[in-house]
Amino acid sequence: MARLNPTTRLTNHPAGILGGSGAILYVLFIGLPVLALLIRSAQQSDFLDAVTSDTALTALRLSLVTSIISMAVVVALGTPFAYLLARSDQLWARVVDSLVELPLVLPPVVAGVAMLMAFGRNGLIGSEMTSLGITIPFTTTAVVFAQIFVASPFFIRAAKLGFQSVDRDYEDVAQTLGVSPWRTFFRITLPLAAPAMFTGLGLAWARALSEFGATMMFAGNLTGETQTMPLAIMSAMETSLDGALALSVVLLAGSIMLLVGLGLLTRRRWQRR
Amino acid sequence: MILQNVTETAAKGWVECRVGDFNLQTEWEVQPGQVLVLFGPSGAGKSTTLRAIAGLLRPVRGHVEIGGRTVYDSDEGTWLPTHERRLGYLTQQYHLFPHLKVAENISFGLSDRNSASAKERVNELSNLLQLDELEERYPWELSGGQQQRVALARALAPRPAMFLLDEPFASLDSELRRNLRRELRVMLAQSPVPVMLVTHDREEALALGDSVQVINEGRTLVTGEPLAVLGQPGQGRVARLVGVENLFNLTIAERNPQDGTMSCIGQGLRLEVPLDSRITEGAGPEGDQDRVTVGIRASDIILAKEDLSGSSARNRLQGKVIAVESRPPGYAVTLKLSSDHDAEILRCHITGAALDEMGIRVGQQLWAVFKASSCFLVDEEQPTESSPD
Numbered sequence: 001m002a003r004l005n006p007t008t009r010l011t012n013h014p015a016g017i018l019g020g021s022g023a024i025l026y027v028l029f030i031g032l033p034v035l036a037l038l039i040r041s042a043q044q045s046d047f048l049d050a051v052t053s054d055t056a057l058t059a060l061r062l063s064l065v066t067s068i069i070s071m072a073v074v075v076a077l078g079t080p081f082a083y084l085l086a087r088s089d090q091l092w093a094r095v096v097d098s099l100v101e102l103p104l105v106l107p108p109v110v111a112g113v114a115m116l117m118a119f120g121r122n123g124l125i126g127s128e129m130t131s132l133g134i135t136i137p138f139t140t141t142a143v144v145f146a147q148i149f150v151a152s153p154f155f156i157r158a159a160k161l162g163f164q165s166v167d168r169d170y171e172d173v174a175q176t177l178g179v180s181p182w183r184t185f186f187r188i189t190l191p192l193a194a195p196a197m198f199t200g201l202g203l204a205w206a207r208a209l210s211e212f213g214a215t216m217m218f219a220g221n222l223t224g225e226t227q228t229m230p231l232a233i234m235s236a237m238e239t240s241l242d243g244a245l246a247l248s249v250v251l252l253a254g255s256i257m258l259l260v261g262l263g264l265l266t267r268r269r270w271q272r273r
Numbered sequence: 274m275i276l277q278n279v280t281e282t283a284a285k286g287w288v289e290c291r292v293g294d295f296n297l298q299t300e301w302e303v304q305p306g307q308v309l310v311l312f313g314p315s316g317a318g319k320s321t322t323l324r325a326i327a328g329l330l331r332p333v334r335g336h337v338e339i340g341g342r343t344v345y346d347s348d349e350g351t352w353l354p355t356h357e358r359r360l361g362y363l364t365q366q367y368h369l370f371p372h373l374k375v376a377e378n379i380s381f382g383l384s385d386r387n388s389a390s391a392k393e394r395v396n397e398l399s400n401l402l403q404l405d406e407l408e409e410r411y412p413w414e415l416s417g418g419q420q421q422r423v424a425l426a427r428a429l430a431p432r433p434a435m436f437l438l439d440e441p442f443a444s445l446d447s448e449l450r451r452n453l454r455r456e457l458r459v460m461l462a463q464s465p466v467p468v469m470l471v472t473h474d475r476e477e478a479l480a481l482g483d484s485v486q487v488i489n490e491g492r493t494l495v496t497g498e499p500l501a502v503l504g505q506p507g508q509g510r511v512a513r514l515v516g517v518e519n520l521f522n523l524t525i526a527e528r529n530p531q532d533g534t535m536s537c538i539g540q541g542l543r544l545e546v547p548l549d550s551r552i553t554e555g556a557g558p559e560g561d562q563d564r565v566t567v568g569i570r571a572s573d574i575i576l577a578k579e580d581l582s583g584s585s586a587r588n589r590l591q592g593k594v595i596a597v598e599s600r601p602p603g604y605a606v607t608l609k610l611s612s613d614h615d616a617e618i619l620r621c622h623i624t625g626a627a628l629d630e631m632g633i634r635v636g637q638q639l640w641a642v643f644k645a646s647s648c649f650l651v652d653e654e655q656p657t658e659s660s661p662d
Contacts, residue, residue, distance in 0.1 A: 040393035169368050171473075172329050175355040177382030178431050184356075191372045 037252065050246035058224050060230035060250060066140060067229060070147035071155075074204060078156045079197070083189070085156070086163035097160075104153045107230045113216025119145070119218075141227050142219035154207055158200020164194035181261035191216050193252040195266045202262035206255055281305045284467035286345070288325045288335035297321050298489040303435075306465035310472060310482035310499065313514060315646075319471040319492040323366070323437045326469070328355040328364055340434025340466075340525035361466075362430035364442040367420045369412035375399075375423050376408040382431035383629040391503040395439045401463075402456065405496045419600050422456070442477065447601050450461060454480050467522060475503055475515060487511050505649040512651045519618040520580040520651065525563045534587065537565055541611050545587035546648035573647035574621040576606060577640045578631060587645040592619060594637045597628070604628045607639055 041047055050056065085097050103111060119136045120126045129136065136142050166189050174184040212230040221224040221235060229251045238241035285302035297318040324330040328335055331352075339360070345354040351480075369378050376395050383391040385510040399405045402422045407524040412420055421441060428436070442450040442455075454477065461468055461659065472478055478485050482499040487506075494511050495502055506512045512520060521544070525538035526549060536549050546567050575581075580589060591609030597607075600622065608619045619641055628653040633639070 062515070092609065108461075143535045169364060169366070170370060172327075174370075174381070175329075176327055176360045176437075177427065178356050178359065178384075179382060180356050181354070188370060203482060209483070232505075 029104045034252070035246055037245065041249045044242050046242065047246055047249075050243045051250055053243070053244050055223065055232060055236070056243070056247055056250070058226050059229050059247070061157065061231040062140070062143070062224070063251075066143045067147060067205060071187055071205055072147055073144070073235075074152045074155050075201065077196075078152055079190075082156045082159035083163050085169075086160045100153050100156050103150055105127050108146075108211065108213030109217055112146060112214035114143075115145060115149065115214065123203055129201045131209040137218055138220040138222065138226060140219075140225055143215055143228060146163040146188065146214035146218050147211050150211055150214055151204040152169055154204040155197070158203065158234065159197045162196025162200070163189065165196065172258065191200060198262050198265045202258060202266075205258055205262075209255065209258075213246075215264065276565070277353075281465060282338075282341035282434070283337060283369055283427060284326075284339050284469075286321065286326070286337035288332040288337065288345075290330060290335075292321060292323055295321075296493060297325075299486075299488065299491075299493060300326075301469065301486065302605065303467035303469060305467055306461065307467040307483040308461065308470055308481050310470050310478040310485045310486055310487050312472060312475075312478050312503070313488040314473060318489045319488055320439050322472070322488070323362070323439050323469060323471060326435075328353065328358055328438055332640045333632060340378075350500055355470070359378050359431070359434040361431075361433035361436040363421075363428050363436070363438045365440040367412075367424040367441045369415075369420055369423055369427070371412055372409065372412075372585045375410050375412070377417070378412065378423055379404075379426045379430055384431075394430055395426075395485040398429055401460070402426050403530060417445050418453060421445065421453060425453075425460065425509055425630050429464065432464065433466060438468065438470040438475060440471055440473070443474070446661050450477070450540050451480075457481065478503055487514055489514055494509075504570065505568065506652055507649070507652055508653045509653040510570050517568040518622075519569040519574075521567045521569075521617060523565055523567055524564060540615075540617050541613065542590070542617055544648060545645040546650065549648060549650045568651045569604065569619075569643060569648050571620045573643055573644045574619070576621055576623055576627070576631065576633070577642055580640050581642050584642065588641075590619065590641045592639060594633060594635050594639060597635060598632060606639075608639060 044050070065150075075132060085093055085100070106114075115125060116125065116137060118124045119129065119142075121135075121137065126136070136145065170188050171184050174188050175181065179187065200233070209228075210230055211228070212234070213232060215226065215228060221227050221231045222240055226234070233244050233247045233251070236247055283302060287300035288297070295318070296318075297401050299311075299322045300316065300522065301309060301322070301491050311322060313319055321330065325332045325335070331349070332345070334347040336347070337344060339358055342353075344349050344358045345351055349523055360649070370381065373381065376399070377386075379395045380386045381388050383394060385391055396405075397409070399408055402425060404419070404422060404426060405422070407415060407419060412423070413424065421571050424441075437456075442453055445453065451453070458481065460570040470477075472481075472483055479499050484496060485499045485502045486496040487494045487502060489510065494508060494514070495506070501517045506515055506517065509520075514534040521537075521539065521542060521585075523539040523542065523544065528540045529535060530548060532549050537544050537546055544567060546565075549565075563619075575586070580591070581590070590610055592610045593608060593612075595609045595618070595631070596607040597604060598607075603622055603624045606621045606623060606628075608621065610617045610619055621641060
């Protein structure tokens, strides 16, 4: 990878001039709306009331619970899967690997429609499930389904890269020391891949919290059951801008806390910084 | 301690491996406390042999015995996984676990890492390898030599029944390498287990090896004592692999059986070399039997400013210095043996003190002196296989 010589004066370098103006534009473009959101909310008199309203708290609780369940499923199933993808160079693994990217490029609304076609009352396997007494669409389970669908690639990709970055020789050496492959995985591979996995978890979690399109299609907008924060903001917009603003600020604060928290976990105490 | 009797068993076996297009056939036997050096160029199959013994690679066929147990046998279908083979495996890149402190690295292979006996073992080893002050550090905070000492302590901790060392000192500078070699010798004397050491460094093979096995292109060319194999190798291919500095293609001019020598000439040279029985018996095709390849080690040559005609050395050659290069720990001096542009050259190794004392510089005329017994005959097989590189 080519790097800029640190002694190069960036003011005279094309990367410095173009990159600098790009950086300024970018900070304004991202920062201005966020700032506007905060300023408008601060001007509100009933900000606290809006935040602590029943609708807001219910939506917040639902968002937290569903996204935590989604992340638990994604980490539990995605970790061994990502390890397999990282360590296998067989054809099927490469095919599955590209399939992992599909939810990233698929519009969430389409994902919601697709899940409806599969698990819906008249869906591919939905009708059998209905006869067994299992109903998924327009339930809290559907919210979790939608979140897993759109968010899992962020974790799986990051975890796969994390596992790939662990030199196989570490695992070999651990086994020559008399440690079984299972214990080697938990004592060497997993801790070394953990920082990358936390980064992936952060992205996946943020994506799950912000999930809107697939949830709307597949889970609907029922207060207390499927109405997560983004859907609550959408509904609030129809009645009062102030309510929507308050909810937005809460979601923003949550996302930033997630970013900071996972950023701390990603720090490797064992490496030179 | 309980396993002391196990460690005093020879390690032996043979494997046939296939890695892509590469085929490897090796056989080995190492006595406890002995070091068998696998010597050869990169890609020869040395590391593959170690990986096969460790069970990190599955051979096509073979039989591997470690600590008196059969850990692999293709006929009986025996296969013990790596972690049950009781090995100490040291690599060139150390592979210290970066997320664990020095003490945690050393205790990694101990069954009960938090027990008092494990702590005692860690202390014992860090004492032995002078790592006491470093126990709380992370690997990135250590120098290369310290890292390799930690790797050595970690490998020793579970008391392996065999040591596999894969160019363990290759990424260290030469002085550190010498120190660590000495430490390794001490360690090995304390835990007498069979050791296999992979290297392409002649000095290392001579310093550590009790025997040397030269491997090239997946085949063993020769096994024997380090000095015999690496000093005066009898085969042309081996001579080139171990880096015999001077090889001359000459013709026998005269045999002197009463002296046990013969005179060989060619390319403006005349050398007195030991008489070889194989050649007097006249093996080989007609006309070829008088052609010989003569090897002389650079370190067997004495340089002098004047012709030492009064000496017992049978060979005295005059030449002009065309190059002086540093070759730690000494210097390499290259002589051109006549003024012809295609004249033979002779490489000699001398110490820095000798270089200074004699004031050797390029362009100087010097005499190279060596005994007939410093010359050895090298067998050149017919080129049935393509030669390496």
